[in-house]
Amino acid sequence: MGRWEPNARHRLAEAALDLFTERGYDETTVAEIAERAGLTKRTFFRHFADKREVLFGGQEELAQLFAEGVAGTPADATPFEAVAGALDAVAADFTGERLARARQRQPIVAANNDLLERELLKRAKLVAAMHDALAARAVEEPAATVAAELGCLAFGIAFNRWVEAGNRREFGELAVEALDELRAATAALG
Template sequence: MARWEPNARERLVLAALDLFGEQGYESTTVIQIAQRAGLTKTTFFRHFPDKREVLFAGQEIHGRLLAEGIAAVSDSATPLEAVAAGLDTVTASFTPTQREFGPRLREVIAANPELRERAAFKHAGLATAITEALHARGIPEPTASLAAELGVRAFENAYERWIDPANDHPLPALARRELEALKTAAAALE
């Protein structure tokens, strides 16, 4: 079996996490990140517009995968069944590297207000992608937005559990479980 090697994008993320942990987010430059990854500044900017975005790589891809999964489900699916299909699609795309650097990513984001703000923006962007995909299926408001918020919360909760080294469950299964738990909690509100 071949040994897994990170690609350039993953190397940049890992280098950024190392440097942010060692010297702080504010003190780290793009040049330092590129050098630590063994790449050039030009290569960095081919992958990311700035150092903040190195930690939020793939948001557009995640939004697209969520929408594709929702669009592919049968017309008879409920809004939450469609969201579950979107979660299946996006969570299946996660790599061992993403799991490995997850705890460090969480620490770096928690330590920096600018990054916490960007994380909230990512949450909103994923919710918008799900909402729009549900609208395309004819799901009206407020059902579409509520289902989207449950989906994003399930995704984020599942990710947190997945990056825990004590966990041995795959991310798609965790996301499904989290969505079911949220569905049960919402039903208990009545």
Template sequence: MGRWEPNALERLQLAALELFTERGFDQVTVNEIAERAGLTKRTFFRYFGDKREVLFGDQEGFVGLFAEGMATVPPEAGALEVAAAAIERVAAVFPIERQPFADARRAVVAANAELLERELLKRAKLTSAMVDALRERGEPEPVAKVAADLAALAFSTAYERWAEPGNREEFADLAREALAELVAAAAGLSSPAAAPGR
């Protein structure tokens, strides 16, 4: 069974999630994942460096998608428009048929402190990459940080909603909605009574 198998990536992901859900992430080996998928350990390592990558994938490639989206926006666009374009680009990675995988993944990550920490680190790297890209476009530091934080939070919020059991909404729609809500919430933080020096 050392030859290439069709749909090997999906089979490995589904097998891993089934096992992680049944027994917990720490109790599952790469051999068991490959065996459940009807593949070899060698095939597993063609797709993933370790079993965590089944859940987190190619982080550098993911950050690259955000950068691609930001690069499509004209130079005169504002920081939030740039951040929105980044989220739109990444939305293509989340077709609705992947939603059941996301729901199971979310539960596995939530049940493991190490995986939760890695999830937070992934978000921090994403935010940092967006800040750097916005600064390169000439945005001042505070503007770059706020826009990147809002975009990262909108992305996380959209992912949580998209991964909900029974969700049928497209990721891009949920991301636009989340970003609009966050921008409105941020605007509502300021009022004449709350302004500094009053």
């Protein structure tokens, strides 16, 4: 592939995932990622701040989907229904093509403490996006915080189930199921 070909960001992400899988995250350099993608190091840094960001690209778009999903629910929706709207909005972006990449990404993140910390930061930003969208709907505290946290927890549970080897269910179905389980669990707390 020539340097002029389109999809540089995608090519870099694919090359990085392949190298991280083959050699390990810590053992892979930005130069190697760029070379594998048929690009330059300079091109890499036009698309990503560092090699860690290859694994977390799209976080802002995901947070925006959560916020839009909450905002797009009917005005009389409960906080749980608004969070379900957020999960539904996100589910549309979690396609079969994304699944293969997510399955490849998960063990890389799980094997590296710095990446696990980055994953927690991503989670906090997703919670904040839902919380702010709920607050904009005049959901009061602590309901806005609890609903946002439960929404993000349902997202995490659904995501982990979705990437499991052998899973054949759609992300949206898993997200609804996880949110229903959390709703039942909170009711059981008394």
